[in-house]
Amino acid sequence: MKTDVKELLSRGVEDVIEKKHLERTLQSGKPLRVKFGIDPTGKKIHIGRAVLLWKLRALQDLGHHIILIVGDFTAQVGDPSDKLEKRPFLSQKQVEENLKNYLPQLGAILNLDKTEVRYNSEWLSKLDFQETSKLAELFTVQQMIERKNFKERWIQHKEISIREFLYPLMQGYDSYVVKADLEIGGTDQLFNLMAGRKIQERYGQEPQDIITCSMLSGLDGRKMSTSWGNVITITDDSNEQYGKLMSMHDKMIEEYFTLATTIPLTEIKKYVRALKAGENPKTVKEKLASAIVERYHGLKAAKEAAKEFQKIFVQKDLPSKMPKLKLFGKNITLVDALLKTGIKSKSEARRLIEQGGVSLNDVVLNDSSQELKFAIGDVLRIGKRKFFQISKN
Numbered sequence: 001m002k003t004d005v006k007e008l009l010s011r012g013v014e015d016v017i018e019k020k021h022l023e024r025t026l027q028s029g030k031p032l033r034v035k036f037g038i039d040p041t042g043k044k045i046h047i048g049r050a051v052l053l054w055k056l057r058a059l060q061d062l063g064h065h066i067i068l069i070v071g072d073f074t075a076q077v078g079d080p081s082d083k084l085e086k087r088p089f090l091s092q093k094q095v096e097e098n099l100k101n102y103l104p105q106l107g108a109i110l111n112l113d114k115t116e117v118r119y120n121s122e123w124l125s126k127l128d129f130q131e132t133s134k135l136a137e138l139f140t141v142q143q144m145i146e147r148k149n150f151k152e153r154w155i156q157h158k159e160i161s162i163r164e165f166l167y168p169l170m171q172g173y174d175s176y177v178v179k180a181d182l183e184i185g186g187t188d189q190l191f192n193l194m195a196g197r198k199i200q201e202r203y204g205q206e207p208q209d210i211i212t213c214s215m216l217s218g219l220d221g222r223k224m225s226t227s228w229g230n231v232i233t234i235t236d237d238s239n240e241q242y243g244k245l246m247s248m249h250d251k252m253i254e255e256y257f258t259l260a261t262t263i264p265l266t267e268i269k270k271y272v273r274a275l276k277a278g279e280n281p282k283t284v285k286e287k288l289a290s291a292i293v294e295r296y297h298g299l300k301a302a303k304e305a306a307k308e309f310q311k312i313f314v315q316k317d318l319p320s321k322m323p324k325l326k327l328f329g330k331n332i333t334l335v336d337a338l339l340k341t342g343i344k345s346k347s348e349a350r351r352l353i354e355q356g357g358v359s360l361n362d363v364v365l366n367d368s369s370q371e372l373k374f375a376i377g378d379v380l381r382i383g384k385r386k387f388f389q390i391s392k393n
Contacts, residue, residue, distance in 0.1 A: 008058050009211070012051060012259045014187045017194070017210035022182065025209075032064045035180035035196075035208070037120070037171060038106075039071035040098035041090065045105045046231035047292070048216035048224030051259045052184055053109040055213060059182075066115045067178045068106065072099065073121035074170050077163060105234055108296070116178075123177050124170055135169045138198050147191055168192045172199035180208045186215045188223070216259050217252050219244060238297040239319070242305035243385045245289035246313075250281040253288060261291040318379060318387065325388040327374040334358065335368045337380065341388055357383050 005026050009016055016022060025032060036056050038049065045053075060066050075098070076090045103112065144165050145154055153160055168191055175183060175196030185193050190212050197207035215223045218230030225231070232244045245256070253275065257268045271284050286306060294302040311317045327337060338349035338358065352358055353368045359381045360372070374380075378390040 004058070004062070007265075008055070008062075011265065012055070012214050013211060014214050015190070015210070015212045017197075018207075019209075022209040022211075025181070026062075029063075032059070032181040033067055033179055034059050034064050035067045035069060035175055035178055035183045036185070037069040037071050037074070037174060039075035040095055040102050041075050042226035043098050043101065044226070044231075044233040044235050045102070046224055046226060046233045047260050048218070048231070050109060050234055051216055052186065052213055053106065055184055055211070057109055057111075060111060060114060064182075066110060067180065068110065068115050068117050069174050069178065070099070070102065070117065070119050072096075072119045073124040074167065074174075077167055077170065101235075108234060118178060120170070120174050120177075124173065127173065132166070132169070135173065135199060135202075136166070138202060139165075139168070139195070141165075168195040169199070172196040175208055176200050176203050176205060179205060181206075182209045182211065184211045184213065187212045188215060214255075214259060217255060219248050221249060221252070232292075234296050238293050238301040238305040239308050240385065241293050241296065242289045242302075242309050243313075245292060246282075246285055246309060247384065248285075250275075250285070253281065253284055256288055256292070261288070261295065263291055313384075322379070322387045322389040324391040325380060326392070327390050328376050328392040331371050331373050333369055333371050334365055337372065337374075338382065341380070341382060341386070343382075352382060 005023075009019070009023070009026075034056065036052060038045075056066050056068075072095050075095045076092060103117070106112065106115075144150055150160055150164075171192040172195035174180075176199050180196065180200075183193050183196055190210070193208075193210045193212070197210070200207045218224035218228060219232070220228070220230040222228060222230060232241055236244070248256070254268065254272050257263055257271065258265070271279075271287070275281060275284055289309075290302045290306055293305050297305075308320060312319055325337075325340060327340065334353060335346050335349045338352065339346065343349050343352070350368045353366060356364050356366060358365050360374075361379055362381075365372075374390040376390055376392055380388045380390065382388070
């Protein structure tokens with residue numbers, strides 16, 4: 001087997017269902033129909049999801065046919081796979097809003113000219129109750145309840161909707177419709193991916209092979225998830241990406257190197273050995289942050305982001321560029337001022353203030369109700385990385 005195929009089936013991979021069959025197929029050179037589904041539950045794609053997209057790109061570069069299923073229907077239903085609370089039922093309008101900039105983001109990784117893009121509302125919206133009942137007959141309530149997330153909710157007497165039980169049927173039906181030979185997903189998706197095999201067999205198709213990949217930890221140590229907000233998105237600017245990566249816990253360095261970069265595993269092992277021998281984690285994280293920023297923004301942007309980080313966090317200087325905030329001459333409470341920066345709610349603004357995360361010209365502000373009058377050039381800082389310069393217009 002070629003070296004790149006070996007790495008494809010091992011780096012960041014947790015499990016391969018029908019591995020020998022998949023290896024033989026890859027060795028044969030036969031183009032596979034590779035399915036990947038992504039639900040637009042948020043507006044931005046994070047680098048945790050991108051782990052799977054880069055795996056798809058590797059398969060695409062080997063000549064395989066990528067079928068990207070945008071779950072405009074399943075996003076409304078909500079995948080319960082990694083959730084310990086019931087997902088909200090998204091409206092079609094919310095999904096359409098999230099979809100506006102989805103393909104350009106996906107196109108930053110996949111070659112969309114060679115990708116078959118499908119929307120599963122095309123067939124799921126037409127699936128009648130009788131056919132849905134036949135699909136439901138393939139699974140049992142016991143199988144559903146035994147899934148880790150449902151089991152924990154059941155024990156804790158938390159609500160579980162029958163709607164959530166239907167999600168694997170829908171994802172599995174997608175595999176039948178597009179005649180998938182291989183499906184890729186995160187480890188939390190294994191049940192849904194296996195459902196695809198069962199449903200394909202029900203309709204007389206050869207069941208798909210499966211690759212499950214490790215799930216990237218978010219900045220708080222949990223799985224990276226849009227719902228939890230612990231994400232680094234592929235559209236974050238280079239300085240934001242670099243800063244977030246430098247803030248993460250040292251214990252996640254190896255994981256991020258392995259899953260979010262193309263740095264050879266032999267080189268990553270050297271970094272890990274250096275850390276164990278007493279190397280300053282900051283030095284290694286700088287290499288990691290530069291590698292990830294370069295992947296999404298290019299070498300020049302990565303170098304500039306590194307310099308900017310040094311300027312702000314080492315030299316304690318102000319950023320070279322700051323967004324303007326039009327608050328000059330206004331008498332405005334601190335909470336209302338923060339809402340002008342894009343913070344979504346007054347409660348979030350108050351929480352930031354109470355935690356000492358807001359300062360004006362390096363003076364910490366801790367009274368959310370105080371009224372301020374800003375001057376041109378004042379610098380409002382929120383958290384560690386967000387700076388705004390007060391302007392007139």
